[in-house]
Amino acid sequence: MKSSSHSSSAPIEDILHGTDPFVMIRRGAEEEVQVLSGTQRLCHSLADMQRNVGAPGLDGAVETVCAIPFSQVRERGFEAHSENESIRCIDIARQTRVNLQELLASVPSEDITLKNGIQFDKTPEEYAEVIQQVLDEEIGQGEGANFVIANTGRGQIVEMNRAKALSIYRSLLQAEHGSYMTFIFFDGQKYLIGASPERHLSVQQGKVMMNPISGTLRKKLGQNVTREELLAFLCDDKEILELFMVLDEELKMMSQMCERGGTVIGPLLKNMSRLIHTEYLLRGHSDLPVIDLLRTSMYAPTVTGSPMKNACRILKKYELGSRGYYASALALLGRDADVRESLDSAIPIRTAEIDADGTISVRAGATLVRDSDPESEVKETQAKLSALMGSILHPTQEMAVPLDTDLLSDEEVLQVLRERNIDLSRYFLEDQEGVNNTLEAVQGKAITVIDNEDDFCHTLKHMMTSMGAIVRVVSLDTYDCASDDADLVVVGPGPGDPNNKQNPKMQKLSRVVRELRASGKKFLAVCLGHQILSRELGMEVVRQETPTQGVRKQIDLFGEQQLVGFYNTFSARHQEVPGVEVAYDRESQCVHALRGDQFASFQFHPESVLTKNGFQILGETLTRLLS
Template sequence: GNGEGANFVIRRDVLARTAADPATAALTWLRTLLTDERGAYWTFAVHTPGHTLVGATPERHVSVRDGRVRMNPISGTFRHPLDVRDLEPDFRSFVKDTKETEELFMVVDEEMKMMAQICSDGGRITGPYLKQMAHLTHTEYLLDGSSEADVRDVLRATMFAPTVTGSPMENACTVIRRHEPAGRGYYSGVLALVDLDEEGGERLDAPILIRTAHVDAAGTVTVSAGATLVRHSDPRSEVAETAAKARGMLAALGLRPRRETGYDVQLASVPGVAEDLAARNESLSPFWLSPQEARPDPDLAGRRVLVVDAEDTWTQMLAHMVRHVGMVAEVRRWEQVGPQDVLDPSWDLLLLGPGPGDPTDLGDPRIVRLRALAEARLGSGTPLLAVCLSHQVLAAMAGLEIVKLDRPNQGVQIPVDLWGQVRRIGFYNTFVARPPAPGEQVSVGGRPLEVAVHEPDDAVVGMRGSGVASIQGHAESVLSRDGLVALHGLLRHAALPAPADPR
């Protein structure tokens, strides 16, 4: 990889034609879905002049009710076997499968970025749960938070779902445009039901448009489906998954046989499954699994932090954690921040955030800007913290070699030694900085640096010096079990004056 992202969803289309009246056809197909499908979040038909949509989508995109925002990331797909005797052992293997587990964790991370942006309390994760349908079963989490935002702003901030695009979102859309032959139309968009509750408050219910057929004015029927491509993906398995996702809709259209399951087993009740699902959370961040009541650090409380977004909204989760310890955080896009902005003395700390791409590519305006911001801050002797891509940029400025990993770390938890403390941190990176030669002193902007090295990967996973610190991993990730304590330590090191030497 080239550091472009952690996962991508590339769609395939099945095309057909119908001469039937679209409204009549829609009601016929809807009846079949209501009869044959199970477990759908919405089963629906929408008919307007020139466009007809019929589907049975399993996934809520976002809902708002009584000031509570909920998102429902679904990822990981189990195809029900034809022979019931294979069901339980195959399903137990699926629940324990590393690829399926990591695939879900990655989309939870991506949707938590959105929750952190729109919810004052950052959002809390519950689950995992099962979404059992007629011929497929998915794994899912529920994300819940409070927000006073207008429902239109909530919908705008959460477009589009990473479960049907990839992450990071902005770069995933670029990859989709490069690999898909035409625009997606309604596929992976949303329907949105907006109304008022009994007290006049706004409500929103918006499912994702997947497992859906679209009929245009010419009678062309399109059914689109895709699978999530991650580092453990097997091409044949992903193709089979894509076909399985389309099969239920195609059967409703009469383009595939209507398959009888022949059994009715509640997979959530299969012995051992509940325990296996619960065990997934043992490695996750307790911060995001719990109510996030602020716990200000008296030494940091009130200090102002400028967070620079380098085209990845991990910065929203970072900002929420920074506020949790009592600091005041403001997030700005990289192109909205210049060297003079970071020299404003009202900023107690500059936090340069993560992003996709090659940290050595000086033809990339983002990399050039990140270097300029770091140079300005270092030159002024004021505090700086860098994360992931920005850590790599800082390491390059310190003269360390930046190399591409043979196998990217995309959505993997690694226990790393950060200056004598082992922390379990989530990693999403294609590039790493190599450590200096033994005895070689490293410095940046005239500040000597102490590096933390993960020996198995021969990778610099952290740097720190007077008023400067950096980390390769994502302390803000759901995958970072020790993320809050690691980030808190880096904030204190970067933002607070070094204690006086007792000698």
């Protein structure tokens, strides 16, 4: 592999007039663009992507660049539309870095003509109707906390060629500011050209990083954001909780990838040309192979929803066809001089997918939560696509650099950001690596967590493992109470209507809870598990008028005031049960928690970042049950 640094336009000329597959990447605000070229290879599984296993590499060098289709999420057992897309790999033979200004000067500005413009699968009115349907029939029926339903636009670029592709990329470099990666990928058959604001996953020398982004402030055309507008955005409860929800979802992934723990950094502001986002940085360590980490991270909740498995099912239900390479990962694989694997990847959003014949598709979606406004979400989706479409249709000749950057260091703005974390879980905000969280009553005890299709089960496992327990996660489908010799069982959270007695999942959950009670085995039930237990104890479980999906509340938890996080659409109504203590809201009669000699249960999530003292609550509950 050849690696060098150039200040001339020769590499650009080679790509402009050559035939080899190539990739160009600008990271953040760097003044250089990485230029790579090589040979195409198609793969059908993540395991087939790597090459040169065990060979020492060059620091910073890339061995393979892979465009992964969204349908690859089926490797995790999740549903997705597919048009038989392959993983498109370019094995890198040559790489260099070119000065940004010299690249802009070397790439000609081409006229881009779209035959009949861009036609979207759904009109704004139809898209708004779908959003309302998801709010009513999915979030409103307990199927999840948030979903990202994309709308797809399609068109045809007249006389497509490399020069036009590079011209679009040139314009995107000029029009967009603040992206994690601004890239063009071409494997000889398909172009991906985009400015992604969001890191998917990075792994370097065992350090794992993810960047959940959510919350969007749209800038008015041709204007900068005022201090008052930014502060109002940062204090908007919907925007705050939207970010917390995706933070919770990515912590579920980090809990599976980083057994030694990690930390949460932020919130931070990402200032782009037409939008301002809020984000967190998640950082931990792992000894797992990068391909295993990549598979676990498929795909970001910011472009799918939560819980993840059900979110993919909902996307397949409401989206009309395959997502192609949208909202997946553009992955750069390499190896350092110590033969340790490295990975950097961006989420292909705000990205045009263009076939060699000029067929183009663009996609965008907004994060839908319980109080989303369809009209506002449609506008947000349109804003996300405006920079990309502008680069195709109305290329600029000037670099776009936001003039409102001073606001990012304004002391009041920074204070408002810091205050967001005051009531979040200390367990996640403080670095846990090397911290001894062992509890005497829990240490060495075997705990089984039943996975009811919500990866919060892995966050629970992570927390209980740090307390000293030996924890295994078992799917509900395969769980057998009679053969389980664990000291304690956790009936985990999950989506769905606990009152649907025709649902095989609810039938088995009810049977498991009855078997646990009859066996005398100690158990803890969380969220859906709590609702099933409440039903088995004779309580009425009802659909709430307003779902509490991603909501923080101050509650009375058996005489103690606690700030906790809820992700539920259904809740039990208070009823006295002999031998059972009930923590409930006196006004609404909603049951928050139960405890008896054999069991405990929570409607809220002690494992959520929204529960301030969640680690302590969980630890004290396990200690009581296991002592």
